[in-house]
């Protein structure tokens with residue numbers, strides 16, 4: 403059956419007619435000469451939103467992470483990062499391959515770690531045997547961690563630690579605006595201590611392409627060089643940057659709808675035996691199906707047969723994400739499908755047990 407409700411990821415969002423009009427009407431020029439007015443505007447808007455001196459438009463969030471690591475670190479340096487982070491798992495070893503950087507991974511619930519845990523991971527400079535610790539990376543919100551919002555106090559503690567040890571702080575802000583809308587803390591406040599931070603445009607903000615990296619003027623000056631080296635320098639990028647401008651003006655507050663829909667989904671499943679639903683904080687819902695006697699992969703395949711696509715993060719952990727394009731009625735239908743599937747697996751399990 404074809405997929406009717408796609409909760410695989412918020413990257414499945416598609417530009418709305420109004421966003422497409424903004425793109426079609428965009429004023430453009432050569433981005434590499436800094437003559438694309440729309441890209442320049444998006445960069446200025448993002449820098450202001452995040453309280454940074456400057457910003458740089460890049461084709462993807464992964465490139466933002468990789469450019470930032472390349473600017474902040476030297477080969478042989480080490481970053482401190484959560485084990486579940488996108489940087490560690492989904493960027494093809496980019497930190498090691500492109501920047502010669504080692505990753506010291508930390509565990510901790512919700513994709514987060516404490517400043518104390520990060521402090522214990524800093525390599526001593528007293529020996530010639532160690533990497534040099536150069537940066538601490540946080541993911542706001544944590545993706546595989548469950549869409550959790552790093553509390554402001556935790557970020558401030560990491561910031562203070564970084565300052566005390568001369569480390570950089572990097573924020574993978576793929577879903578930073580989800581964290582802002584969910585917590586009511588401003589974006590500027592949330593990334594006050596960061597040396598580099600970026601926003602993904604192509605997730606909850608609803609754009610087809612793009613991400614914006616922000617930091618000091620010097621940081622962005624260096625980032626420009628790596629953007630060229632990594633092949634991310636563009637030409638009339640205003641066509642896609644216009645979607646970003648439109649999104650920052652129109653699609654931020656509405657993230658609250660995605661969060662409400664995620665809660666609706668989680669509430670629809672949480673009383674069922676055999677599944678453990680993680681309380682959503684933003685637009686990401688995880689639930690564990692081990693109690694149903696199936697793997698996440700088997701469960702996801704069965705859901706796809708019903709026209710519902712979900713993904714998984716872990717052997718028994720199913721992930722569903724809400725976004726612009728998924729409305730409340732689709733979420734209600736998804737709940738109906740999931741409840742039926744969960745019921746089917748549970749009764750099959752009971753029957754197996756009796757037979758066994």
Ligand SMILES: *Cc1c(COP(=O)(O)O)cnc(C)c1O
Nearest residue numbers: 462463464488541545574576602
């Ligand atoms: C999606 C994602 C990225 C990568 O962004 P792309 O624009 O897909 O390259 C990085 N970090 C996190 C936490 C993400 O969810």
